[in-house]
Amino acid sequence: MTTSDPEAADSNPPGETAAESRISAQLLGLLRSVLRSPEAADDRYSRIQAMKGRVSVERHGLGARLSHWTQALLMFILMGTGYAIWTGTYGPLNIVPWDGYYIAFGLHLWAGILLMAVLFVLFPLYHVYVDGHRQLAELADIRVSIRVAQAFVGLKSYIPGYHDARQTYDEAEGDWVAYHPMQKTFFWWINILFAVLVVTGFGMYAEMRSDPAWWIELLGFLDGWLNIVLLKQIHLFVFFIVVSMVLGHVYFALLPSNRETLRSMLFGDIDAYVLGGDDDDDG
Structure with missing residues (x-):
């Protein structure tokens, strides 16, 4: 015969089980981690500020x-x-x-x-x-995105060393220390939205063809669910979103702060800091 521990039972708020309490604590911890300042969560920002000299790195x-x-x-x-x-x-x-x-x-x-x-x-x-290049959103990316958004509207200052961090390669991680928040966002959303354009576009094409090929029917499977007018409306709506995103991408690429990054997409290399596992102050 087992007996319950009254102290354990009293440790949780009324109406909340132990499992729910653990989940709440984990979510609270995750939220605190997300809201933590990037420079406090990642010591590489302070290390970058102490670095001297750049080398040519293929980006x-x-x-x-x-x-x-x-x-x-x-x-x-x-x-x-x-x-x-x-x-x-x-x-x-x-x-x-x-x-x-x-x-x-x-x-x-x-x-x-x-x-x-x-x-x-x-x-x-x-x-x-x-x-x-890592394209999955990581916790550090979320922290940086929040801080950059706050700085963009004047609520906070930019992360110390942030612009240099975007041009610093971490040999231990095998990746760049920081990305602009729009880089990974653009990568994913342009893929998702173009996929919508594909299925709606081929849906209209399948409707127009009297005997479409199998691959047109496969890509245009929405033809069986949505009429051509609705497909066209969705296609046009997403088209204008993609145009806006592409124009925004061009705008950010042409900013003076992104000049070296744009150059690397033309010629491959960039003058960057290299963060090693040892003391980087001599770099």
């Missing part, structure tokens, strides 16, 4: 750079031809003997197919697996 390999700029070209082709199809304004695409619509549609279709291969396969392969 983006050739494969990542080629796939990135191929993505950019294909996205602008998609935006231009998509706008032409939507408005019926074809301009230089009106080439005799073809009608501008068919040229715009063909370019739009094949640019989308090629972008699927580059965006979903080639760029992640080179950027993540070959160059070693």
Whole structure:
């Protein structure tokens, strides 16, 4: 026969079990960890401020750079031809003997197919697996995002050493000390939103074709669930979101504080600090 411990029973708030109490404590601990200042949680920021001298480090390999700029070209082709199809304004695409619509549609279709291969396969392969850039959101990224957002609206100062941290390679971690909050966010959301454009676009294409090929039916599976008017509305809405994100990406890339990062996407290397496992003050 077992008896309950009255002291243990009284340790939890009324109506809360021990399991619920543990979960609450864990969530509270996680929240405190997230809200902790980045410089207090990561001593690398203070170490970076003491470092001297930079060396040339390859940030983006050739494969990542080629796939990135191929993505950019294909996205602008998609935006231009998509706008032409939507408005019926074809301009230089009106080439005799073809009608501008068919040229715009063909370019739009094949640019989308090629972008699927580059965006979903080639760029992640080179950027993540070959160059070693981590794209999953980590606790440190959340801390930095909160602090940068606060600094952006003037509530707090930027993290001491933050701009240098984005140009510092940590040999022990095999990754860069910090990323701009928009970098990983852009990577994920552009993939998710382009996937929506793919399934809605091919859904409309499957509706227009009398006998679509199997791969068109596969990618256009929404045709069986949504009518073409709703598919078009979703496609256009997401299209404008993607255009806004791409323009924002271009804006941030052209800021003076990101000039070296932009240069590395052109030429591969960047003048960076290297954080080793030993004393870095001599660096």
